[in-house]
Amino acid sequence: QVQLVQSGAEVKKPESSVKVSCKASGGTFKYYGISWVRQAPGQGLEWMGGIIPVYGTANYAQKFQDRVTISADESTSTAYMELRGLRSEDTAVYYCARGTRPTVADFEYWGQGTLVTVSS
């Protein structure tokens, strides 16, 4: 059974950075795409980007292209999402999610979510 466990809630100042981790267990880590999806309070789901660990190259939504880095460490089965230049509108729950295909497609497995609050 695949489980994704994310790091804890963060409170950040505007213009700072946050790095959220997502540790996978069960199944093979490196061949399945992992994505980051965020959800602002009361809003819908927004795909930020994804990576297939064995290839190491991430795809990003253009909206986040300049501010986000998604990476993966095969040795620890952990994916990371770093968001820079934080602003108040980045306050959201950030989810990691993984599918069952060797690509970034649908998302069967989800982390529990990490609340990132941006406030001065």
Place this chain on the structure above:
Amino acid sequence: EIVMTQFPATLSVSPGERATLSCRASHSISSDLAWYQQKPGQAPRLLISGASTRATGIPARFSGSGSGTEFTLTISSLQSEDFAVYYCQQFNNWPRTFGQGTKVEIK
């Protein structure tokens, strides 16, 4: 970017009734579409992928159909646990994109 449009925004249905949710893609996405259910305070749950294939453990009352640009999620007989927000998502093009969601509420 492919824009996913869901309608209606809110659907009021009585328990035991059928619910039909729609999702439209701005360009053809073949059958590369997934549906999710999300309840308050929870992560989304995958219901349907490939437009019509139920995910593991999803009850048969959930069914998906469509291809190209028009898709439908049908819940044949709503149970109390089905009242939630439903999202569609395409995985045919980059970036992956979600619809804005349909809230299914108790009538």
